[in-house]
Amino acid sequence: MTTYKFLARGAVGPMSGFKWPEPQAPAFGAWVDAEGSLELCVRGAHVCRAVDLAYWLHDELWETQVDGEQMEGIDCLVVRRARLVGRIDAWQKGGATGFAEACAEHAAELAARPALPGAARSDRAQEFVRAYIDDARFAARSGYVAVSAFAAALAVGKLGEPSDEEAAYRRERLWQADWIARVVVSS
Numbered sequence: 001m002t003t004y005k006f007l008a009r010g011a012v013g014p015m016s017g018f019k020w021p022e023p024q025a026p027a028f029g030a031w032v033d034a035e036g037s038l039e040l041c042v043r044g045a046h047v048c049r050a051v052d053l054a055y056w057l058h059d060e061l062w063e064t065q066v067d068g069e070q071m072e073g074i075d076c077l078v079v080r081r082a083r084l085v086g087r088i089d090a091w092q093k094g095g096a097t098g099f100a101e102a103c104a105e106h107a108a109e110l111a112a113r114p115a116l117p118g119a120a121r122s123d124r125a126q127e128f129v130r131a132y133i134d135d136a137r138f139a140a141r142s143g144y145v146a147v148s149a150f151a152a153a154l155a156v157g158k159l160g161e162p163s164d165e166e167a168a169y170r171r172e173r174l175w176q177a178d179w180i181a182r183v184v185v186s187s
Contacts, residue, residue: 003047003066003077004088004185006058011084014058020084028065029084038071038078045082050185052076054153054176057099057146061091061184088185095184100140100148102179107152107172108133110159128158149176 007013011020011029021030038044047064048056055075068080088095111129132155139148153176157169 001049003049003064003079003082004053005047005062005064005082005084006053006056007060007062009059011060011062011087020062023084023086028086031067031081031083033081034079038069038080040071040073040076040078044071044078044080046073046076046078047082048075049077050181051174051177053180053185054149054173057096057149059092061088061095061180062086063088063185090184090187095180095187096145097140097143099176099180099184100136100143100145102183103149103152103176104133104136104140106175106179107136107155110156125158129155132158149173152176 005020007020011022012018013020018032020032023029032045034044036043045064045066047066052075053061063085064082065085066077066079066082070080071078107129111133132151136148136151136155139145139151153169153172156172157165160168
């Protein structure tokens with residue numbers, strides 16, 4: 001399984017501040033090992049599977065290699081050891097901007113479709129959808145990629161019945177992760 005990691009500029013963990021050892025051609029980066037028992041958000045190297053990509057957006061996108069014990073999180077994989085294989089430059093070279101714009105436009109396209117029979121959108125829900133799409137577009141134009149993706153997913157969540165809101169939000173995040181994998185990672 002291929003795994004990924006979003007990092008701040010210079011291969012720095014945005015939450016931990018940890019500077020990851022970068023690959024020096026032709027070798028991969030040095031292994032980063034976790035000590036003690038793996039614990040979500042506490043201990044272990046946190047990486048993304050392809051389906052997790054939309055949740056951890058940041059400046060740089062790296063392909064990683066993992067080894068040893070693994071623990072699944074809701075939107076990540078916590079592993080005993082990991083290393084950077086290579087930076088996916090397409091993210092910095094327009095991929096992030098394209099992604100933010102695609103998120104806003106996908107939400108707008110879905111909102112423009114007629115509601116499914118029996119699924120009535122309240123005026124209030126429609127107001128939220130329009131506001132979230134406006135926010136997603138503004139954030140995309142302003143370079144706030146993560147905000148654009150989040151606002152777009154919130155908009156899509158509001159399109160259906162309130163009981164389906166969280167599931168619709170998660171489906172949109174899967175669409176977003178798939179977009180990154182298809183358009184950025186595969187380029």
